[in-house]
Amino acid sequence: MKGAVLRKPGGFNDIYKHKPGADKDRTHYCPGCGHGILHKLIAEALEDLEITDRTIVISPVGCSVFAYYYFNTGNLQVPHGRAPAVATSVSRANPGSVVISYQGDGDLAAIGGNHILQAANRGENITVFFVNNAIYGMTGGQMAPTTLEGMKTTTTPYGRNPATDGYPMKVAEMLNSLYAPTFIARTSLHDIANIRKTRAAVRKALQYNMEKKGFSIVEVLSMCPSNWKLGAVESQNWIRDHMLEVYPLGTLRDRGAEVAPRVRPRPELDPARVRETLGLGEGSGVKLERPKETPVYPNPSVRIAGFGGQGVLSAGVVLANLGLEYGYNVSWLPSYGPEMRGGTANCSVKIQDGTIGDTEATKPHVLIALNRPSMEKFEPIVASGGTLIYNSTLIDVTPSRKDIRVLAVPITGLADELGNTKVQSMVAAGAFAAATGLFALDDIIRLLPSLYSGEAIVKLNEKAVKAGFDFVRGIKS
Amino acid sequence: MARKLMKGNYAAVYGAVLAGCEAYYGYPITPASEIAEAAAELFPKLGRTFLQAECETASINMVYGAAGCGKRVMTASSGPGISLKQEGLSYCAGSALPCVVVDVMRGGPGLGNIGPEQADYNQVVKGGGHGNYRVIVLAPNSCQEMCDLTMLAFELADKYRNPAFVLTDGVIGQMMESVEIPEPVASLPDKSSWAVKGDADTKNLINSIYLAHDELEAWNNRLLEKYRAIERDEVRFEEYRMEDAEYAVIGYGCISRVLRTVVDDAREKGVKIGLFRPISLFPFPKSAIASLPSRGIRKVLTVELSTGQLVDDVNLALGGRLISDFYGRVGGNVPSASEILGRISQLYGVKI
Numbered sequence: 001m002k003g004a005v006l007r008k009p010g011g012f013n014d015i016y017k018h019k020p021g022a023d024k025d026r027t028h029y030c031p032g033c034g035h036g037i038l039h040k041l042i043a044e045a046l047e048d049l050e051i052t053d054r055t056i057v058i059s060p061v062g063c064s065v066f067a068y069y070y071f072n073t074g075n076l077q078v079p080h081g082r083a084p085a086v087a088t089s090v091s092r093a094n095p096g097s098v099v100i101s102y103q104g105d106g107d108l109a110a111i112g113g114n115h116i117l118q119a120a121n122r123g124e125n126i127t128v129f130f131v132n133n134a135i136y137g138m139t140g141g142q143m144a145p146t147t148l149e150g151m152k153t154t155t156t157p158y159g160r161n162p163a164t165d166g167y168p169m170k171v172a173e174m175l176n177s178l179y180a181p182t183f184i185a186r187t188s189l190h191d192i193a194n195i196r197k198t199r200a201a202v203r204k205a206l207q208y209n210m211e212k213k214g215f216s217i218v219e220v221l222s223m224c225p226s227n228w229k230l231g232a233v234e235s236q237n238w239i240r241d242h243m244l245e246v247y248p249l250g251t252l253r254d255r256g257a258e259v260a261p262r263v264r265p266r267p268e269l270d271p272a273r274v275r276e277t278l279g280l281g282e283g284s285g286v287k288l289e290r291p292k293e294t295p296v297y298p299n300p301s302v303r304i305a306g307f308g309g310q311g312v313l314s315a316g317v318v319l320a321n322l323g324l325e326y327g328y329n330v331s332w333l334p335s336y337g338p339e340m341r342g343g344t345a346n347c348s349v350k351i352q353d354g355t356i357g358d359t360e361a362t363k364p365h366v367l368i369a370l371n372r373p374s375m376e377k378f379e380p381i382v383a384s385g386g387t388l389i390y391n392s393t394l395i396d397v398t399p400s401r402k403d404i405r406v407l408a409v410p411i412t413g414l415a416d417e418l419g420n421t422k423v424q425s426m427v428a429a430g431a432f433a434a435a436t437g438l439f440a441l442d443d444i445i446r447l448l449p450s451l452y453s454g455e456a457i458v459k460l461n462e463k464a465v466k467a468g469f470d471f472v473r474g475i476k477s
Numbered sequence: 478m479a480r481k482l483m484k485g486n487y488a489a490v491y492g493a494v495l496a497g498c499e500a501y502y503g504y505p506i507t508p509a510s511e512i513a514e515a516a517a518e519l520f521p522k523l524g525r526t527f528l529q530a531e532c533e534t535a536s537i538n539m540v541y542g543a544a545g546c547g548k549r550v551m552t553a554s555s556g557p558g559i560s561l562k563q564e565g566l567s568y569c570a571g572s573a574l575p576c577v578v579v580d581v582m583r584g585g586p587g588l589g590n591i592g593p594e595q596a597d598y599n600q601v602v603k604g605g606g607h608g609n610y611r612v613i614v615l616a617p618n619s620c621q622e623m624c625d626l627t628m629l630a631f632e633l634a635d636k637y638r639n640p641a642f643v644l645t646d647g648v649i650g651q652m653m654e655s656v657e658i659p660e661p662v663a664s665l666p667d668k669s670s671w672a673v674k675g676d677a678d679t680k681n682l683i684n685s686i687y688l689a690h691d692e693l694e695a696w697n698n699r700l701l702e703k704y705r706a707i708e709r710d711e712v713r714f715e716e717y718r719m720e721d722a723e724y725a726v727i728g729y730g731c732i733s734r735v736l737r738t739v740v741d742d743a744r745e746k747g748v749k750i751g752l753f754r755p756i757s758l759f760p761f762p763k764s765a766i767a768s769l770p771s772r773g774i775r776k777v778l779t780v781e782l783s784t785g786q787l788v789d790d791v792n793l794a795l796g797g798r799l800i801s802d803f804y805g806r807v808g809g810n811v812p813s814a815s816e817i818l819g820r821i822s823q824l825y826g827v828k829i
Contacts, residue, residue, distance in 0.1 A: 020688050053677035058542075068682055074673035076545050077684040079568050082538035085530065089502060089542035089550070090673070092526050097675025115538075118531035265524035267499045271661040274494060277522050280479040280658050317482070317653065324482050324655045332482070332653040357737035359652055362813050 011043030011052050012070050019069040028066055032232030033137075034189040034222025035063055038129060038198070039070055042100070045203045046073070051210060055098040056090055058083045060112070062104035063137040081112025084119035087126040095264040098209045099126045106136045109145040109169050116175070120215050123180030125262055127209045128217040129202070130171060133224040134243065141227035145169035148246055153227075168246050172219045176252045182259050183208050183216035184252040189223065190239035194249070204256070212261035221247055288325045288443045295438040296387070299352030301361040304428065305378050306370025306391070308345045310412075311425030315368065316347035318429045318451065322439045323351035325447060331359040344373060351438065366436060368428050370411060375399065389431050389472075391424075407435055407475055414467040423464035430468025441469045479658045485623040485649040486511035488656050489553070489579050492627030494519055495661045498549040498577070500526035502539035504558060507591040508647040509581035512553040533558040537565030537578075544574035545683035547672025549631050549665065553579035555647075556597050557588065559605070566640055567606030570700070571685030573671075575634035577627065578612075579643040581650040582782075584809045592809015593647035595730055598786035601642050602758045609697050611704045613641035613711065614758040616729040620654035626756075628659060633711060635666050637703055644758060646782065648731035648811060708760040718744060719751030724825065725769055727753045727791055727801065728780040731811065736780060738814040743821065746829045750821070755787075766794035776825055777801040780817060782810075 008014065016024045029035045046052040052072055059067035061080035068075035074097070078086045083101040091099040101119075108116050108130050119126065135153055136142040142155040146168055150159040172186045183205055187198035198220055205216035221243050223235035230238055268274070275281060302319060306312045316332050323330040333348040348361035363383040369375035369390045379399050382388055387405045393412035409431045415424040433439040444465050448458045483491070489512055493501070501516035513529065520527040526543075530536035536552045543550035554562060559580050569576055582597045584590040604610045613633050615626040623645065630641040673681050687693035718740050719725065726736045733754040743750045753769070755762050769777060779788040779801045788803045795801060804820045806812045822829045 018682065018684075053680075054675050056673055056675050065686070068684065072680065074675055074680050075682045075684070076542065076673060077572075077682070077686055078541065079538060079564055082534065082541075082565070085535040085538035086542035086545075088528070088535075089500065089526075089539035090546055090675075092500065092528070093543045093546035093548045094673075094675035099675075114531055115535055118535065265521075267525045268523040269497050269499075269665065271663055274523065274661040277519065278491060278494060278658065279481075320653060320655075321482050324480060328655075330482065330653075330655050333648070334651060355737070356654070356734075357741060358735045358814050359648070359654075360735075360811070360813065362815065 009040060009043035009047050011046030011072060013072045016069040019066070027070060029063065030226045032223055032225035032235055033063070034133065034220065034224070035131060037189050037195060038131065038220055038222065039067070041195070041199045041202045042129065043071065045206050046071075049203070049206055049210065051098045051206065054096060055100060056094065058087050058090065058099065058101045060103055060107045061138070062107045064102050064104055064131065065138065067102050081107050081110070082115055083107065084112065084115040084124070084126070084128065088119050088122070088124045091125050092264060095125075095212075098206060101126055101128045103128060103130055104137065105130070105132045105134065105144040105146040109171050113145075116171070117178070120175045120181050120217070121178050123182070123214040125209060125212050125214055127205045130217060130219045131222045132171070132219055132247065133222045134168070135224055135227045137224050137227055146171075148242060170247065172217070172252050175217060180215060181217065181253060182214040182255050185217075186219040186221070186247060186249050186252065188221035188239055188244070188249055190221065190236040197249070201251070204254075208256045212263070213256055213259045214262060219247075287327070288446070290326050291437060291440045293437050296436045297365040297438070299354075300350075300365045300436060300438060301363070302349040302351070302366045302368070302432070303346060303361045303364040303378055303381075304349070304368040304370070305344065305346035305374030310370045311422065311428075312345045312370060313347050315425035315428045316349045318425060319349045319351065319432060321451060322444060322447060325443070326439070328352060329354065329356055331356045333359040346374065346378070366432060368432060369395065370424065370428070371395065372397065387435050389428070389435060407431070407472055409468065409471055411468065414471060415464060418460060418463050418467065420460060423461055426461045426464035427468035430465035431472045434469045434472035441466065480655050481658060482653050483620060483656050484511055484651060484653050485617070485620045485645065486581065486651070487515045488620045488623035489627045489643060490515035490519060491656070491658060492624040493551050493577065493631070494523065495624070495659055496549060496628040496631035497662050497665045498525070498551050498631065500528075500543045500548055500550045501552065502528050502530050502536040502543070502550065503552045504530050504533045504536050504554065506555045506558045508583055508650050509553045509555045509558070509579065511650070512579055512581070533561035534565065537562040537569070540576045541565055541569050541572070541574060544569060544576040545572070545673055547668035547674060549635070551577040551579065553581065555581050555583045556585045559597055559600060563600070563606035566612065567608050567610060568685055569640045570604065570606075570610035570612065571608060572683050573638040574640070574683065575638050576640050577630045577634055577643065578640060579627065579645065582644070582646040584807065590809050591647065593731060593782060593811060594807055594809065595646055595732070595782040596786065596807065597644065598758070598781070598783060601644050602761070602790075610700060611707075611759050613637065613639055613707060614644050615642065615713070616644045616756060616758050617649060618730050618733045618754065619649070620652065620656050623649060624656055625659065628662075637707055639703065639707075644730070646731050711757060712760045712762045712765070713756035714762040714765055715754045715756060717752040717754070719753065721773075722749050722751030723773060724748065724750040724776045724778070724821070725753050725774045726750065726778050726780060726817070727755070727766070727787070729755045729758065729787065732780050732782060735812065735814050735817065739817045739821070742814055742818055743829050748827050748829060761790050761794065763794040766791055767796060767798070770795070770798040774799070778804060778821060778824065780804045780812065782806060
């Protein structure tokens, strides 16, 4: 050993400055614990692979909660079990970095069980070091999902009983049922030969991480003398004699050679590109001049109601869009939820200069009723002097109000004549324009290409608007 | 400036994109799902991250991670999902991480229903997770404010290194209005002094552990100082026709829109009434409300879509000088203007 200099591997901090108390030089782990060995294997690998400066270590809750004392990397301490979720976003935020999630068995297999499955299933470019010591360490020796059958812990004082506590959970095998992971291995720290194998697995997992080859995990069987209530050497023997049978060692999967590196896009923050993507460029949207004639209702509130599927909501959207293009403030409030699924739908539209208060049309100037239940429900709330446009194709009764203007328009019939019942909403919009004088027919037609795509569809809707408009003008003249 | 007709939920995503939000991590829930859907549509077009997480807990922890890396990041949900996020939010607050959460409130408790309610007030405004913390809470009442206040939430979150909420409801989220789209932010704040970026210069630590009792107490006191500064500098509210008012109605979010109509209708009948609308719920406009009696307000009526949460804060602010009356509807019901006018008439003996 002449000339050998004992020093910490480069992946460790020289001084553990975050560690409280006077001792900034030694770890907080118990004598004989496996964490210290695995920490050292990782720290050596970080140095040898020259990735210390671009590695981020995630330490969740458990004995390794303080992993950030030791690693000379970026560090995040995170909630119990959530490390794979945090590692996911850290890796995506810093695609050039090497992200390590270092987790114990309670953390990974119990409270964080779903997170590890899902991160593995997404093939996140992270490396998970999973310490399996068959027990909860930090909280003082309670049962873990990995606890062996019959094993006594503080919460299985009579031994783990599979009938009530389930069986030891084989995480590596479970993850191996997923398609996405790149590298899955189980190793052990109970003797020198196995520590060497662990060293190789740690390096391979990190190598794939550096190469952006996706998800890698090394499950490491590790000693917990304090909670097993055994000596250091006895603990090593206990792994050999009891754990290996349940948790066989080896590489379960190595697809590193066949996996293509993952490329993550760079986020675009340039304001010009943002504007363009959101469609905010110059000249976006049509701007219309308001018709010269004074509209019947200067700031109309409108209610449109009918069966779900009659285009009630989309008719409202068309009116609101038109209002917007004329420079009004507009609001569109849909009924949503159970009412909608129950067969009737309605929406309120307000089109006005100035601030819109309540967006629900509780006293609408205009009601467009597409079916009978809707007319019966909303006719009573139409403002005195208002207008009721009702779908005379489907509504076989006449409205009873005498203080409002009533326009019977065969909305469904006009749409059917055009060969498509779906255009009822545009027939209704045309009827509304003619009845209120708020929108000019030509303007609606000019706007259609921005609402619909495809020449045939635009043409069809143009005919529908015209049909509704002309019908009402016919009544009026 | 471009104007667009859009849903409140979409407007929030526009605000996020304009504010330079680089990542969205969320889980679907009605009536907030359009936020995730709009983010799924828009974020990838700009190379930004959209990820549908496996659960609400994962999504807030993904937010924690991205925020810890110094990115502008957001998530959105509704009542039951917000309950699940509280653990992660406590960690975000405890680690001083800026992030934005949109809560489109629905009916509760339990599964409740998907109608609008304002019953998450306490679990959001009071810092709903464990420990002493507060989140900044902004309450939009229009699609325009869904965009604007989401942008502001990112600014304030970064300014104070603290989570910020946009607390809204099913009505605002689901309705459409004309929205004037603001300019995208030109530059983002430098967070290299504390964020973890995976390079030699930012070997920082994101952490909320303070083992020594005195250290944790000191950290709590630092957080408290921050909350005091927020309470001093970031109070936002709106008054409508309050100048000569003798009666005040108080409400936030969708109900404040109804209250505006209530005020207009009652004013037409000669009732001197005005609207006080808190925009920031934390910080709460305490002193502005406290001063109402000295400004000639004789009666205060708080209206909200809950069985009485905001009204507690109103009464704390009034400090016994007046006791606010209360009118609340829940279960997805939104009171109409005439219903509230009836209540005012009944309470105060005024003819409306």
